[in-house]
Structure formats: structure tokens, C-alpha cells
Amino acid sequence: MDAILLIDFGSTYTKLTAVDIENEEILATAKDLTTVNTDIMIGFNKAYEKLLKNIGDKEVNFVKKLACSSAAGGLKMVAIGLVPELTAEAAKRAALGAGARILGVYSYELNKHEIEEIKNKRPDIILLAGGTDGGNKDCIIHNAKLLAEYIKDVPIVVAGNKNANDEIEEIFNSAGVFYKITENVMPKLNTINVEPAREVIRNIFMQKIVEAKGMKNAENFINGILMPTPAAVLKAAKILADGTDKEEGIGELVIVDIGGATTDVHSIAKGDPSKPGVTLRGLQEPYAKRTVEGDLGMRVSAMSLFEAAGTRRIKKYIPNTKYDIEERCKFLQQNVNIIPQTEEEYEFDEALGMVATEIAMERHVGTIESVYTPMGIIYSQVGKDLLNVKYLIGTGGVLVHSRNPEKILKAGLFTMETPNYLKPTNPVIMIDKTYILSAMGLLAEEYPDMAVRIMKKYIVRA
Amino acid sequence: MQNGKTVVIGVIGADCHAVGNKIIEHALKEEGFNVVNIGVLSPQEDFINAAIETNADAILVSSLYGHGEIDCRGFREKCNEAGLKDIILYVGGNLVVGKQDWKEVEKRFLDMGFNRAYPPGTDIKLSIKDLKKDLGIEE
Ligand code: B12
Numbered sequence: 332m333d334a335i336l337l338i339d340f341g342s343t344y345t346k347l348t349a350v351d352i353e354n355e356e357i358l359a360t361a362k363d364l365t366t367v368n369t370d371i372m373i374g375f376n377k378a379y380e381k382l383l384k385n386i387g388d389k390e391v392n393f394v395k396k397l398a399c400s401s402a403a404g405g406l407k408m409v410a411i412g413l414v415p416e417l418t419a420e421a422a423k424r425a426a427l428g429a430g431a432r433i434l435g436v437y438s439y440e441l442n443k444h445e446i447e448e449i450k451n452k453r454p455d456i457i458l459l460a461g462g463t464d465g466g467n468k469d470c471i472i473h474n475a476k477l478l479a480e481y482i483k484d485v486p487i488v489v490a491g492n493k494n495a496n497d498e499i500e501e502i503f504n505s506a507g508v509f510y511k512i513t514e515n516v517m518p519k520l521n522t523i524n525v526e527p528a529r530e531v532i533r534n535i536f537m538q539k540i541v542e543a544k545g546m547k548n549a550e551n552f553i554n555g556i557l558m559p560t561p562a563a564v565l566k567a568a569k570i571l572a573d574g575t576d577k578e579e580g581i582g583e584l585v586i587v588d589i590g591g592a593t594t595d596v597h598s599i600a601k602g603d604p605s606k607p608g609v610t611l612r613g614l615q616e617p618y619a620k621r622t623v624e625g626d627l628g629m630r631v632s633a634m635s636l637f638e639a640a641g642t643r644r645i646k647k648y649i650p651n652t653k654y655d656i657e658e659r660c661k662f663l664q665q666n667v668n669i670i671p672q673t674e675e676e677y678e679f680d681e682a683l684g685m686v687a688t689e690i691a692m693e694r695h696v697g698t699i700e701s702v703y704t705p706m707g708i709i710y711s712q713v714g715k716d717l718l719n720v721k722y723l724i725g726t727g728g729v730l731v732h733s734r735n736p737e738k739i740l741k742a743g744l745f746t747m748e749t750p751n752y753l754k755p756t757n758p759v760i761m762i763d764k765t766y767i768l769s770a771m772g773l774l775a776e777e778y779p780d781m782a783v784r785i786m787k788k789y790i791v792r793a
Numbered sequence: 794m795q796n797g798k799t800v801v802i803g804v805i806g807a808d809c810h811a812v813g814n815k816i817i818e819h820a821l822k823e824e825g826f827n828v829v830n831i832g833v834l835s836p837q838e839d840f841i842n843a844a845i846e847t848n849a850d851a852i853l854v855s856s857l858y859g860h861g862e863i864d865c866r867g868f869r870e871k872c873n874e875a876g877l878k879d880i881i882l883y884v885g886g887n888l889v890v891g892k893q894d895w896k897e898v899e900k901r902f903l904d905m906g907f908n909r910a911y912p913p914g915t916d917i918k919l920s921i922k923d924l925k926k927d928l929g930i931e932e
Contacts, residue, residue: 466847
């Protein structure tokens, strides 16, 4: 039987998914610990053996083996722009959508201290933006000069004012910097254009970063490490929402992925005001938007989650818990491998998941502000209106293995207590039960129609 | 024909009068300006950020609802702070409430650092003439 092998070299686990391409079914999944520090193939081979065992005595022939990776720290990036709320923010959004972990966002003309800081952060790629097309070019040129002088060995993606490109080319060429120039992330004020930069980032990831992270030998066995894992998830989300030429999508959706260290939210939605008479302000949002909350997680980030939420907000979900909230969070952060055993421990983890979902959604969605006038109230909106999104989907280990994913995800819904956050009101709540989203993002590279059909089959009501 | 100059326009503060803003955009475009319109309900910071990114030559602030004086206070200082040192600032619309002596009102806005201020009912064509002069564009 012909099958496809999809591999996710995760930060902790290497996860394999085998897809039967004739029957469009998931044949089997398996995982083992990622071994990037020794040889990435050791963990892979262990997982592969398990996978073959799970497949049983069927004869399979893997016609394609595709991978994504967030191993070795994932794709680490620094984003640089001019104004913090404008090109710096646009650059950050482009990098997030490319699946990066953002180590820092910088704006205006950099100084030597900041250059030193960027260097010490050891990014895999730097995204350099600044100025609308025809707008300011002094800043991006200044920053290009500093980068060329002090940080020669990090690939740079240039996505700023096109009028500065010729000069930047000269600067980088004569300094021998590896760089790629692409379209401006903000060609006109408040208009965002993140796709070209995302594509270039992905290409550099494939060409250079995979090798730099010591994963090149994986490519002897597989056809390629195509993208960072979060980019695969975003890709799956997009194709599931929009469909393909042949296969209809399910419509606008939001995906929540709670982890030990971060909580990711992806939305595939226009986000235009759903009510009349609302004025939209500020930088346009990407249609496919990803946000990452580095302070919201169940283990490594349990204490920062506590700091962001506070006792009362967590206690709202577990009013009768015997735990001191702060103490328990501290404990979980110090014991990251704890798996809940008792009812109380389960409930505590659930509450953390709910608070992480609640806050991560608040930060992802747009907000509305009312302006009072003698004529009545008028509204101004910043960010995406996700009130009418059709689906809210949970993925990632915490939600997939939870007893009660629906309850956790519901903490991300619109509430009259904070009506200015434009969160989904009444979506169908689904769960990525077989944990296949990143695999489907990879499958979509080769067989997009099939990826849509399989997701429709395997992503189920929570 | 483009004249190579960029102008940021918008309506300041909690002011939602949108019609004049569109007319100004249209009139400036006809005269060859590159217009960056940040629209209604715009705080000072939005004007300034827009002017920085687009390397604007001038900012035209509208205020129609009568609170122009409060909304515009400190605008020039913020521009200086942001490095927009010699940017041209105009303000117009219905800047204050009720019938006040225009000369008085104008003086208050000029003292705030605006290069020019316009009374209600000003024909935008006249202001554009001034703007061209101030930017050194040949008629
Ligand atoms: C339509 C209107 C509304 C609509 C606005 C709809 C919308 N979204 O656009 C609604 C009903 C929402 C509204 C609400 C209010 N309005 Co009203 N509104 C008007 C009205 C009738 C017409 C405005 C208009 O569109 N004019 C047509 C355009 C083309 O002219 P313009 O806006 O003046 O702009 C031109 C010039 O001023 C100039 N210009 C403007 N800006 C600048 C800047 C520069 C640099 C230059 C050179 C020139 C320039 O060029 C423009 C183009 O030619 C005026 C009265 C009037 N006849 O002007 C009142 C008026 C502006 N409103 C007024 C008021 C008080 C209000 C309210 C506070 C309450 C109320 N009493 O209605 C609220 C405020 C809401 C808010 N938060 O902003 C007052 C303002 C009083 C003052 N400043 O002393 C006015 C003058 C009515 C009055 N006489 O009382 N309003």
C-alpha cells in the first residue's frame, strides 16, 4: 500500500503520522523523544519502529517523507522596524506567521547596545523592515549598516521601503552578508503584506537553518524539512478554513494550542467589524494570524501565567481548590514532567488551561472602544473582530490529552464581563483528537485536497 | 501628476465627522499629493507615527466637533520629540465651540506651533495653495 510519512521534529517529541493515500486514512501515529543534541535520527528511528509496529502486518511503501521541525529551539528570529506600532509590528507578525519564535522586536535607529543585545540573542534569521514604500529610508539604511558591520553571520531578510533596497544591497554585498530582499511588510500605511516575507523566511529555513541546527543528516532519509512546526499548523488551519479549488473548506476558524511553555492562537478570518457603524483603526491584521504568548504555559511558564492572571482569576475556575495557587504554580514550574493523578491535580491543570486560553484569546482578538457623544455611542475597533467565527479548534498535547477540552476552550469565548474583547461568541468547538494538524500542513504541500478531506474527517466535535 | 510630496491627514480626537476628511483627501490627490489618510478618531500619536513611516512633508489636522484646542495641545512638541523637526502642521475645521473671534482662535493655534490654522468654511483649495507655497512647489 502506498503511504506518506509525515514527521514533526518537536522540541520534546518526534511525532510520526502515516497516511494511507488510497483510502485517505491515518494508518498510525507514534512518537519518541527528540534527539537533536546527539543525532536527530536516533529518536526518529525509535519512533519509526513504534510506528511500523502500530501499522501491523500491512505492507506499506512510503512514497514521500515530509517533515517540519521546532527542535533545537525552533526558528529563532529578531524583527526590526521603524515605528513600534507600525513596521516593527508588521515585521513581528510576518515572523510569527512564518512559524518563528520572536526573541526581540526593535524599532527606530538601533544603537550599539541594541546591536550587541541582538547578537547575544543568537537569532537564526533577522527580519529587517522600516518605512512604507516611498517613505522613510534613513532608518532602515542606518540599521542595515550597523548589522553589516557587527552581525555578519546571521541571514537577513529585508522587507522594508523599496526605495532603500539598492543602497541596502550595496551595503550587504560589500560586507558579505547573506541576505534576501523581498516585498515590504507594510507597503502603505496600515496595510500589511506579510506573505512574501514569510515565504522567504521559510526558504532560508529550509536552505540554511536546518543544516545549522545539525539536522541535515535527517534529509538523507526524508525528502525535506520543509518548515517550522508552527508554520505547518498555520498552513493546515488556512487550508481547512479556505479549502482548495476542488475541496470546500469549513470557513473561518480559530485554533488554540496550549503548551508547557507557550500558548499559541491562530485565526483564519478577515476580522472586519461585524456590526455597522464601527470605525476600524490601526495596522491591518493578517488574514492568517498567529500569536504566541511566551508567558502563558502549563509548566515552564506556570509562574509567569500566575503573574499574568493573579490568584483570583485562576480561582474563578476552581473556587474550592485546596491549593495555594501561587505555591502550586511554583511547584509545577519546578517539576515540568508532572502528570496529574488525583482529581484535585486534574482540576488545577484544567484551570490553568482555561486561564491560559482566556488571556491568550484576549491578546489575539481585537478590541472595541466606545466613544460617547451627545448623539449616542460610536465605536472604534482595533484588531480582528472574531465574534462570528464558526469554529474553535483545540490542538497540542494539553488539549488533546485533556479529559475536558471543551470546557477549557470555552474559557476563550466572548463574555459580557469583558465585552470589549471581540472573541468568538458561539463557535462549534472541535478537537484535533489524533493530533494531526502539523502533519496535515505538510501533507497540504503535496496533496492539498486530501489534506482538507482528512482534516474534515479527523477533527471532531469536542 | 504626482508632485512628490506626502501629506498625512486625519480627524483628531474622539471626533467622527468623516465627510470633510474624504473631501480633503480627494482635493489633495487631484493636486498631485501622495495622501496618507488615517481617518477619524485619530490620536496625535497616529498622525506622528504615520508621518514618520511615510516620511511625510506635512500633516493636516481636522477637528470638527469643537474640542480641537484640547486635542491639539502638545502636538508640535510631540513632533519634535519624534524627530519630525520641521514638518508643516495645518489645522482646520470647526476648531472651537460657539462664535469666538477668529483672530484670537488663530493665535492660540499658531502659538501651539501650527504653521497655519483655518476658520470654519474655508475652501480647501485655498489651503492647498498655501501648502504648495510652504512646500516650495511651483504652481
Ligand atoms: C453630519 C454632521 C454630524 C454627523 C457626522 C457623520 C459622519 N460620520 O461624518 C453626526 C450626526 C454623527 C454628528 C455628530 C456630532 N456633531 Co456634528 N455635524 C454634522 C454637520 C451637520 C455636517 C458636517 C459635514 O459633514 N460637513 C460637510 C464637510 C464637507 O465639511 P467639514 O466637515 O466642515 O469639512 C470641510 C471644512 O471644515 C474644511 N476642513 C476640515 N478640516 C480641515 C483641516 C484643514 C487643515 C483645513 C485647511 C480645512 C479643513 O475642509 C472640509 C472640506 O471642505 C455639521 C454642521 C455643518 N453644517 O458643518 C455638524 C457639526 C460639525 N457637529 C457638531 C457637533 C457639536 C456634533 C456632536 C458633538 C453632537 C451634535 N450636536 O450633533 C456630535 C459629535 C460626534 C463626534 N464624536 O464626533 C457641531 C460642532 C460645533 C462646533 N465645533 O462648534 C456642528 C458644526 C453642528 C453645529 N453647528 O452645532 N455630526
